[in-house]
Amino acid sequence: MDGYEKPLETGEKDIEKLFAMLKEQIPVPEEMKDAVLAVFTYVLSL
Amino acid sequence: MTYQEKYDRNLATIKAAANHEKVDYVPVVSMGQTWAIAYAGETADTTFTSMEKEFEVYAKHLLDIDFDATSLFGMNRPLPMYDSLGYSAFFFSKDGITIQHQDNKIINEDEIEEYTQNPLKFIRNKGLYRRYPALRQDFPADIEALGNALQLMMAHGAKNQAIPGFLRDNVGVPCICGDLMEPALDRYIGYRNFQNGMSDLRRHPNEVLAALEATYPLVAPTPMPKEDFPWAFFPVVTATYLSRKMFEKFFWPTAKRALEGVIQTGGKVLIAMEGNWNRFYDHLKELPKGSVIAVLESDDMIQAKKDIGDVVALAGGMPVQLLREGTRQENIDYVKHIIDECGREGIMMTQSQGLLSPGDVNVDNLRATVDFIHEYTC
Structure with missing residues (x-):
């Protein structure tokens, strides 16, 4: 949470930090979490 | 014959066609997408109420018309996910049936280098x-x-994950496309929007090449071993707009790497070749025989069979415009000529485009043509 509310230099929000927080919560094996979130990011970007 | 027996027979036939093996009949693949909703007399609002309802609606045309396989089944985009975040680029047109996509941009012209340095970070913090x-x-x-x-x-x-089991137990028709793959160039141009992205190829060629390498990990296949069915679905929008020189510079290097990544781990790829590809045919022959199924939109199937049919399995031969506007006999004559010239091995018949809208085809023509193909090639 530390630093989360602080805006980026651009004035935009650090969504990467949200992904880092989500990583703690998702119910998949630790070694798969980055891959799952990369796929999630890709699907969100379509 | 039970649905399971019909499914197994159709699966064996479609796999044999992809492998250039002898078949008992030339298989016919449905390209029914949101058109299937209209066929069932439903709308998007009445279809996407539950998985069971969605499956029932999309299955109706496969039960009524004697297709051997389908390219897709159900809505292939996670629309509830987009809706939950307030995103409306995917939407249904006024008819309440036809899915549409609004072009949009997440990378501005002065941000290409920033994107290239860390695509995931850029997409999350700026794009999303x-x-x-x-x-x-x-x-x-x-x-x-x-x-x-x-x-x-x-x-x-x-x-x-539930689709193959449903189709086997309730319809008897396999779905040939599995995981979605995109060419790195198509994804990059998607992020820039079509007009800006295509302009970048001439205005910022070196930046684009770097961006494509940075994009590749997002679209690359996993290194895990793959089954030879269903096939990875590789739709290509950009290539038809490229010269041969631009294809070789911007499209083919990362596309070939992705295709070989699937093939070398045991999979096959269905390339949906939008537009015309005949100026690139020699590159498709760089891939192993039987590893690729090419769906033709505007290409001449008979010429394609002569030029690449010894290596690439072909799907096509049923122009949507003819299915919509031609007579029953004109459609039958057309597919008969295709089959007579192409032979029965290494081909499957399918519509030239995904069927999206209620009036995309004359259903009587479609049914008569599918029936004729089976009767003629049995």
């Missing part, structure tokens, strides 16, 4: 932030929205 109103909410509403969206994406994945 700008695109999704739900992520601009205060904490904790933003993280809750993101977590909910992840659950909806995983629910979409679970639905996709």
Whole structure:
């Protein structure tokens, strides 16, 4: 949470930090979490 | 014959066609997408109420018309996920049936280098932030929205996992496309929007090449071993707009790497070749025989069979315009000529485009043509 509310230099929000927080919560094996979130990011970007 | 027996027979036939092996009949593949909703007398609102209803609606045309396989089944985009985040680029037109997509941009011209340095970070902090109103909410509403969206994406994945079993037990028709893959160039141009992205190829060629290498890991196949069915689905929009020189510079290097990544791990790829590809045919012959199924939109199937048919299995031969506007006999004569010239091995017959809208084809023509193909090639 530390630093989360602080805006980026651009004035935009650090969504990467949200992904880092989500990583703690998702119910998949630790070694798969980055891959799952990369796929999630890709699907969100379509 | 039970649905399971019919499914197994159709699966064996479609796999034999992809492998250039002898077949008992030339298989016919449905390209029915949201058109299937209209065929069933439904709308998007009445279809996407549950997985069971969605499957029932999309199955109707496969039960009524004697297709041997389908290219897709159900909605292939996780629309509830996009809706939950306030994103409306995917939407249904006024008819309440036809899915549409609004072109949009997440990389500005002066941000190409920043994207290239760290695509995931750029997409998250700039692309997703700008695109999704739900992520601009205060904490904790933003993280809750993101977590909910992840659950909806995983629910979409679970639905996709249920499709093969449903089709085997209730319809008898396999779905030939599995995981979606995109060419790196198509994804980059998607991020820039079509007009800007195509202009970049001439205005910023070196930046684009670097961006394509940075994009490749997002679209690359996993290194895990793959089954030879269903096939990876590789739709290509950009190539038809490229000269041969630009194809070789911007498209083919990363596309070939992705295709070989699937093939070398045991998979096959269905390339949906939008537009015309005949000036690139020699590159497709760089891939192993039987590893690729090419769906033709505007290419001459008879010429394609002569030029690449010894290596690439071909799907096509049923122009949507003829199915919509021609007579029954004109459609039958057309497919008969295709089959007479192409032979019965290494081909499957399918419509030249995905069927999206209620009036895309004359259903009587479609049914008569499918029946004729079976009777003629048995």
